Amino acid sequence: MFSFWTTVPMMKLDRRLKDYTDIYLPNTEYRFMAKKVSYYTKEGLEKFQAELTRLKSKGRADIARQIADARDKGDLSENAEYDAAKDAQGHLEAKIAQLEDLMSHARLIEETNLDTSRVSILSKVTIKNKKNGASMTYMLVSEEEADLKAGKISTQSPIGKGLLGKKKGETAMIKTPAGEMEFEIVNIGV
Numbered sequence: 001m002f003s004f005w006t007t008v009p010m011m012k013l014d015r016r017l018k019d020y021t022d023i024y025l026p027n028t029e030y031r032f033m034a035k036k037v038s039y040y041t042k043e044g045l046e047k048f049q050a051e052l053t054r055l056k057s058k059g060r061a062d063i064a065r066q067i068a069d070a071r072d073k074g075d076l077s078e079n080a081e082y083d084a085a086k087d088a089q090g091h092l093e094a095k096i097a098q099l100e101d102l103m104s105h106a107r108l109i110e111e112t113n114l115d116t117s118r119v120s121i122l123s124k125v126t127i128k129n130k131k132n133g134a135s136m137t138y139m140l141v142s143e144e145e146a147d148l149k150a151g152k153i154s155t156q157s158p159i160g161k162g163l164l165g166k167k168k169g170e171t172a173m174i175k176t177p178a179g180e181m182e183f184e185i186v187n188i189g190v
Helices: 015-024 042-071 080-104 158-163
Strands: 005-009 029-033 038-040 106-108 124-129 135-141 152-154 171-176 179-189
Touching: 038 042, 042 080, 042 106, 080 106, 135 158, 152 158, 158 171, 158 179
Parallel strands: 038 106, 135 152
Antiparallel strands: 005 029, 124 135, 124 179, 171 179
16 A cells, blocks of 8 residues: 655765755655545536647647747747747646646546535535624635635635534634634535
8 A cells, every 4th residue: 555655765876966965855765745636526627638638739739830930930049939939838748747647636526425414525515704694605626626706615725624524503713814714604515
């Protein structure tokens, strides 16, 4: 079983690198953190897959065309257009790698399997501010799917963290930039 932290013994390094690691990594092991699994809605996963497909096909084709056009303009050593196109290619490939990594650690949550007795990811939670009586409904989603305008907040946000695990009728004290706020859990749904 793969543990959260896995240690790998440090291999022989050349003298310059060894000196550097002695200063900044005093122990003789490297530590690697395993990527944690993230949970998404079906719509969220489809959106990421569509973006990845678009970047791999249309995005790469557009960049290749820009590089070819810049090459045709002459000397590459003084061609700012070529340098810009190569930079854009690097950014595109980084975005593709990021999306591929996200998709490799993504898991789909079926809404029918959710327990509505406690607040969890994909729960639609209606909360009431105890101070002013205002009610709000939010859906708790992964950080990448968060969209406040659509009523989706991240489980990593202060409010999301404060609501996770709470039951209907319980009160959550949440630290926000505006100070500590008290919310009552009015309803939990899917």
